[in-house]
Amino acid sequence: MLRTNRWAACGLAWAIGAAACADVLHLHDGRVFEGVVVRGTDGAVTIDTMIGRIRTTLRFSAADVERVEGRPLPAAFFDHPRDDAARAAADLDAPSGRARDATYYLEAPIRGVFGIDVLPRAIEETLDFAVRRGIRHVVFTIDSPGGEVWAADAIALLLERFADRVTCHAIVERAISAAIWVAFSCDHIYVAPNAAMGAAVVFRGDASTGHAAVDAKMTSAYAGKLGAIAERRGRSPAIPRAMVDQTAELYTWVDGAGARRFASYPPAGAAYETLDTVETVLTLTGDQMLRLGVADARIATSAELGDSIGLPGWRQPVAFGTATAAKYAALARNAQQGLRDHAAAVERGVKEARDHSPERSSYTYHTNGAFTDASLVRWRENVERCHLMWRRVSSDISAYGQAIDDAEKAGLPLDLETLRRQHREWKNEASRRISELLAQRHRTGR
Structure with a gap:
C-alpha cells in the first residue's frame, strides 16, 4: 500500500508534467532525466529522453523514482541533436571538405565495468557508424577496472572484424583486467598521465577447490589468445601473457643489435630486467609502457591525438560513440x-x-x-x-x-x-x- 500511495504522488506530478509537455524524472540516486514520460505504473516508469545526441527510451523501477515534475521542455529538445547529426553526416559526405583538410574520428569511451558500462553492442554500432560514414579512425579512451571477460573478448573480435576498415587507437588512462583486451586489439596504444595497464588474471588456481587444472587450462587459453592479438599488432606476446597468467615470469633485455627482447626466463650472459615473477601479476605504468614499446606516445585526450601523429584537420563530427555507450x-x-x-x-x-x-x-x-x-x-x-x-x-x-x-x-x-x-x-x-x-x-x- 505504501508503494502504491508513493507512486500515486509521482503520478500527480506526472500528470502536471504531461500538461506542460515535459517531464523531469528525479531518481533517488541523484540522477535526473528530462524528456516525456510515456508510461508509468506501480512497477515502472518509462521516459523518452536524450542521452548525448541519441534519442532513447529509459525504464526505471518505480521504487527508484523520487519524483516526477513538470517543466517547460526546451525548444527543439528532440530536434537539435538530429539536426546536428544530419549536419555532421552532410559534412562527412561533402567530398570537397573531406579531401581538402578534414581527418575525422569517433571517440568510443571504454569507461566503467565491462558487461555493465562497456558493452559489445555499443562498440559494434560505433564501428559500423564509422564505416558507413567513411570515418577511418576510432579512438578508444580506456579508464576501466575490468569486468566480464565475455564482453572484452567480444569487443576484441569486433576490432578484428573491422581491422581492414578502420584504424583503432587506444588512449590508456587505466586498463586493468578485462580492459587490456581492447588496448592490445588496437593498432596504436597511447598513454595518458598516470596510466596503468595489466593485472588481468582471469582464473586463480586453488588446489582446495578441486578445479586448479581447469583454471590453468582456461588461463593458458586466454593468455594464448591475447598473446596472438598483441603479436598481430606488432607487440610482444609475452607481455599480455604475463598480465593474464599469475604463474608467468617475464624478463627483458636489449640484444647486441639494439632490439628489445622478452622471455619467460632470464637470458644467459646478458644484463636483464625482471618485469614479473610468480609472486606478482604484471602491471605496467605509462612510463614502462613507453620504454618497453607497448605504447607509441604520451597523449592525454582524443582531441590532441591528430596533431601528435601528424593528421591534419583532426576532428570529431558527432559524439556518436559517447552517446551510444551511454544508451547501452x-x-x-x-x-x-x-x-x-x-x-x-x-x-x-x-x-x-x-x-x-x-x-x-x-x-x-x-x-x-x-x-x-x-x-x-x-x-x-x-x-x-x-x-x-x-x-x-x-x-x-x-x-x-x-x-x-x-x-x-x-x-x-x-x-x-x-x-x-x-x-x-x-x-x-x-x-x-x-x-x-x-x-x-x-x-x-x-
Whole structure:
C-alpha cells in the first residue's frame, strides 16, 4: 500500500508534467532525466529522453523514482541533436571538405565495468557508424577496472572484424583486467598521465577447490589468445601473457643489435630486467609502457591525438560513440536491476495474492446457499482486494518483460528463452486469476 500511495504522488506530478509537455524524472540516486514520460505504473516508469545526441527510451523501477515534475521542455529538445547529426553526416559526405583538410574520428569511451558500462553492442554500432560514414579512425579512451571477460573478448573480435576498415587507437588512462583486451586489439596504444595497464588474471588456481587444472587450462587459453592479438599488432606476446597468467615470469633485455627482447626466463650472459615473477601479476605504468614499446606516445585526450601523429584537420563530427555507450549502459543497468527487482516483486506479489484468495476465507450461508448479508459484503471485499493484488502483480510482470527486452537489446549473455518462459507462466496465471475474480465479483452464494 505504501508503494502504491508513493507512486500515486509521482503520478500527480506526472500528470502536471504531461500538461506542460515535459517531464523531469528525479531518481533517488541523484540522477535526473528530462524528456516525456510515456508510461508509468506501480512497477515502472518509462521516459523518452536524450542521452548525448541519441534519442532513447529509459525504464526505471518505480521504487527508484523520487519524483516526477513538470517543466517547460526546451525548444527543439528532440530536434537539435538530429539536426546536428544530419549536419555532421552532410559534412562527412561533402567530398570537397573531406579531401581538402578534414581527418575525422569517433571517440568510443571504454569507461566503467565491462558487461555493465562497456558493452559489445555499443562498440559494434560505433564501428559500423564509422564505416558507413567513411570515418577511418576510432579512438578508444580506456579508464576501466575490468569486468566480464565475455564482453572484452567480444569487443576484441569486433576490432578484428573491422581491422581492414578502420584504424583503432587506444588512449590508456587505466586498463586493468578485462580492459587490456581492447588496448592490445588496437593498432596504436597511447598513454595518458598516470596510466596503468595489466593485472588481468582471469582464473586463480586453488588446489582446495578441486578445479586448479581447469583454471590453468582456461588461463593458458586466454593468455594464448591475447598473446596472438598483441603479436598481430606488432607487440610482444609475452607481455599480455604475463598480465593474464599469475604463474608467468617475464624478463627483458636489449640484444647486441639494439632490439628489445622478452622471455619467460632470464637470458644467459646478458644484463636483464625482471618485469614479473610468480609472486606478482604484471602491471605496467605509462612510463614502462613507453620504454618497453607497448605504447607509441604520451597523449592525454582524443582531441590532441591528430596533431601528435601528424593528421591534419583532426576532428570529431558527432559524439556518436559517447552517446551510444551511454544508451547501452543504461539498457544494461535497467535490464539487470529490473530482472532482479521485478522478479522479486512478482514472487512476493504472487504469494501474497494466493494467500489472500477469497476462497480461503470462511463464509456463512442461508439454507438456499446464498451468502448472508455480512458474508456477501466480506466476499466482495475479499474479491476486490485480491483483484487489486493481481493487478499490481500484473504490472510487475509487465516490467519484468520489459527488462527481458532491455537485456536482449543490450546483448547481455542471458538465457532469454528461460526468462521468457517464466514471464509467460506468470503472465498467464495473473491473467487467469484476474478474469476469474472479475467473474466472481457478483457471486451471491455457493
